[in-house]
Structures are given as structure tokens and as C-alpha cells.
Amino acid sequence: MTALTRFPRFFVTSPSPCPYLPGRQERKIFTELSGPHAGELNDALGRIGFRRSQSVAYRPSCVGCNACLSVRVVASEFRPNATQRKLIRRHGDLEITACRPWATEEQFQLLRNYLASRHPGGGMTQMDESDYSDMVEQSPVGTYVIEYREPAERGGALVAACITDQQADGLSMIYSFFDADNAERPGLGNLVIMDHIVRARNAGLPYVYLGYWVKGSARMAYKTRYQPMEVLGPSGWRRLEAEDAAAAPARMPVRELA
Structure with missing residues (x-):
């Protein structure tokens, strides 16, 4: 080393x-x-x-x-609830492919529509095709783009995608985006997470890393739906309990930087 x-x-x-x-x-x-x-x-x-x-x-x-707080799903122990099982069945006809990290115009247009719908005014809305290519292709590690498409008989349109790293102990979901305004395909973001949990379990990988869960942020509350989940604290990784999810954002006394 x-x-x-x-x-x-x-x-x-x-x-x-x-x-x-x-x-x-x-x-x-x-x-x-x-x-x-x-x-x-x-x-x-x-x-x-x-x-x-x-x-x-x-x-x-x-x-x-x-x-x-960093959070990760314990893939081997995850069991979908009734709502999640219904969602899996509803989208069971989607064609899912793990692709090499190569940006396409179709992915970029899906991302633009997703950002306009879910994150208007956010910093990523200023991205152009070159920025998106860098986001996908400038990876020094094992990276895939997982694509979710309509079946061929329905045109094969791309409805969701996720930039995903394969790490030694799990899959890390770097960024996912989907057709947020597709009334026939509700819950695509949730489906992408559950598909990654299944992929990790089938590959013998213990975890799916979901990035940061922000206590007190409604935008991040969805991450706690995937249990059991571990959260990284001062003493290491521990199980996220129900009372943790309901807690107010942690705050320390503000001090000036030296």
C-alpha cells in the first residue's frame, strides 16, 4: 500500500x-x-x-x-413491508441492466427532467452534458450505471437510473434519478433502492450505502423506510432505532474557526 x-x-x-x-x-x-x-x-x-x-x-x-449522519441498509435482513411488496410487483416488468459508466444523452435528459420536477433552482440544474459526463465517467473506482427501462413492447424508454459504486462491503448509491412525473410509474425512487438491496444480497455484500440522512430534513426522511438500518455515530456503526428517526437535529455549541 x-x-x-x-x-x-x-x-x-x-x-x-x-x-x-x-x-x-x-x-x-x-x-x-x-x-x-x-x-x-x-x-x-x-x-x-x-x-x-x-x-x-x-x-x-x-x-x-x-x-x-451516514446510513446503510443491512441487506441480508431487509424484508419489504406490504406497501413495498406491492410496489415491487407493480414494476416487475421493468428491464434492469447494469451498464458501464458511460454517459448517454437519454440519461442526461432524464436527469434534467428529474431536477426540474424535484429540485428546481438547485445547483445541479446548471449542469450541462459535459458536467453530467464528468459525473458519470470520472470514477477511479468500480462504478456502474443501473438503468431501469420500460419493456421492449412498450418502447423501452428509460424511466430511472442510478450511478452506483461497488465497494468491498456493499453498494454505494452515488446518485439516482427517475421520471418523477410518470403517473403510471409511481415510487420509482423507492424501487431503485429496493433493487439495490436485492442486488447487494445476491452478490453477498452486506450493505447498501444511502449517503447521509439529515435529521430534521423532510427531504431525507424517506431513507428511514428501509430497515434494519445502521447509522454512523461517534462510537461507530449502530442500529437506527425508531426514536432516533423522530429526534430533532443534533446541534453543538457554535464556535468560531481558529
Whole structure:
């Protein structure tokens, strides 16, 4: 293992407005993923709460707030509830393919429509095709684009997709997007998560990493539907209990940076 892998250099971003909790500032710590051991480094950092974006691994490092918590589903123990089983049956005709990380115009148009519907005004709405290509293709680790399509007899249209990393201990859902206005295909985002849980279990991988769950953010509440779930805290990974999900955002006394 190289010195770069063992002792990566970390950097901290300047504070900026938090996109999840009004009135708060976010800050991130990050490092570069490069070289022949990028996958090993990404795996190690993933186990302590980092996420990947292109060739960078990052995690929140906010002053006075620790509301963002890494969460992962225990794939082998997940059992869909009645609503989730109904959703799986409803979309059982979709054709699902794990594709190499190669951006397509069809994916980009689906992403644009998704952002316009679900995240209007968000920073990602400014992405162009080149930005999207970088998002998909600039990966130094094992990455796939999982595509979900209508059956061929219905035209084969792309209705959902997910950029997914395969790590040593699980699948990490980097970013998913779908046809949010398709009345005939409700719950596509939930379906994508459940499909990843099945994929992880079939591959013998213990976890599906869902990124950060933000206590107090309604936009992130959906992640707690997939139980059992583990959350990363100061003493390591532990099961997320019902009372945790209902708790108010954690906050520490605000202090100025030195």
C-alpha cells in the first residue's frame, strides 16, 4: 500500500449555506481519489462516512452541527413491508441492466427532467452534458450505471437510473434519478433502492450505502423506510432505532474557526 493511500491529504471547503437545514452553514472535508489504490482508499473512507463525487471523497465537517449522519441498509435482513411488496410487483416488468459508466444523452435528459420536477433552482440544474459526463465517467473506482427501462413492447424508454459504486462491503448509491412525473410509474425512487438491496444480497455484500440522512430534513426522511438500518455515530456503526428517526437535529455549541 502506498504512502498516498495510507496518508491521504485532506482539505476543508469554505462554509456555504446548508441545502437541507435553513439558517445553517455547511462545510466539507475532502481528499483526492487517485492512483492504483483509489478503490481501497474509497472503501476505507466509505466505512467512516465519506462519499464519492467523481475523483473526490468527502464528508460533512460543519461547525456547530452534526445533523448529517451516514446510513446503510443491512441487506441480508431487509424484508419489504406490504406497501413495498406491492410496489415491487407493480414494476416487475421493468428491464434492469447494469451498464458501464458511460454517459448517454437519454440519461442526461432524464436527469434534467428529474431536477426540474424535484429540485428546481438547485445547483445541479446548471449542469450541462459535459458536467453530467464528468459525473458519470470520472470514477477511479468500480462504478456502474443501473438503468431501469420500460419493456421492449412498450418502447423501452428509460424511466430511472442510478450511478452506483461497488465497494468491498456493499453498494454505494452515488446518485439516482427517475421520471418523477410518470403517473403510471409511481415510487420509482423507492424501487431503485429496493433493487439495490436485492442486488447487494445476491452478490453477498452486506450493505447498501444511502449517503447521509439529515435529521430534521423532510427531504431525507424517506431513507428511514428501509430497515434494519445502521447509522454512523461517534462510537461507530449502530442500529437506527425508531426514536432516533423522530429526534430533532443534533446541534453543538457554535464556535468560531481558529
